[in-house]
Amino acid sequence: MMHTSSTAHSAFNSYIFSRMQSRERGATLIELLVGLTIGLLTISVGLGAIMVSRGVTTTVNDTTTLQQQASYAFRVIGQQLRQAGGRPLNTAADPRDAATFVQPTAVTLSGLPPIAGLDAPTASQFIISMRYVNASESIYPSPPSSTPIEGYLIRDCLGSNSGIASAPIVLNELRKNGTDLECSNSTGNVQPIISNLVDLRIRYLQQKLNLADKQPQFRYASAANLGPTDWPEVYGIEVCLELEGEQVIDTVGASYTKCDGTTATRGNKLRMVFKNIFHIRNHAWPKAIS
Secondary structure, three states, X not given: OHHHHHHHHHHHHHHHHHHHHHHHOOOOHHHHHHHXXXXXXXXXXXXXXXXXXXXXXXXXXXXXXXXXXXXXXXXXXXXXXXXXXXXXXXXOOOOOOOOOEOOOOOOOHHHOOOEEEOOOOOOOOOOEEEEEEOOOOOOOOOOOOOOHHHHOOOOOOOOOOOXXXXXXXXXXXXXXXXXXXXXXXXXXXXXXXXXXXXXEEEEEEEEEEEOOOOEEEEEEEOHHHOOOOOHHHEXXXXXXXXXXXXXEOOOOOOEEEOOOOOEEEOOOEEEEEEEEEEEOOOOOOOOOOO
């Protein structure tokens, strides 16, 4: 009996020792490779999700920026274009008479078209010029006499007004300078309005009277199609802005339509085209342009 008990005890110890050796053996090479593969796949999926999220965020940011710039540019340009050819009413005239318009002192309007432009301006030229008669407005309560300029609600493209004495005609001119859209005012100050500009195109809407049937005729015209006597007949302006984002994005196979109507690839950057049409106030402007 003693011998049997000793044998059983020895067998039990051998079993425990073998289990301990099995536990201390660790992972095999195959198990290690499988673990590494699973880990790499997890990291790859995570990195892919991060890159997709970053690309979407970049596109959204660029889109928002370009939309904001286009909106601001159209607000500034539209304010000046709608005023082009504008003349204030002469409130001192007898109200029983036909309405008369203020004639600026020492300025001949017939020699200054309300709208004028160039289809292919040089770097120093402006693509479009806009003019209207300067005027002060009644503001209540009246501004302090030391700041008479605050009595002017009319503002040029740079947000200023130097007064009737120095600028009886408000002049605003636009041009593309590199990637900036610049505006010049009556005093010759030039400042950028927006950046990221790739292209700026302008078309003119002209209304002519057909002498044969006395019916108005409408047409789109370029600056080259408009002679000296045609500019006062321009009643609307179509402005097209092409803007480019700053971040590099994946645009493989993507294309867009440019301001000139042609199709082009995006070139790994976000490109957006914005168009707007503005009607102008040139009906009181003299027809005879010298």
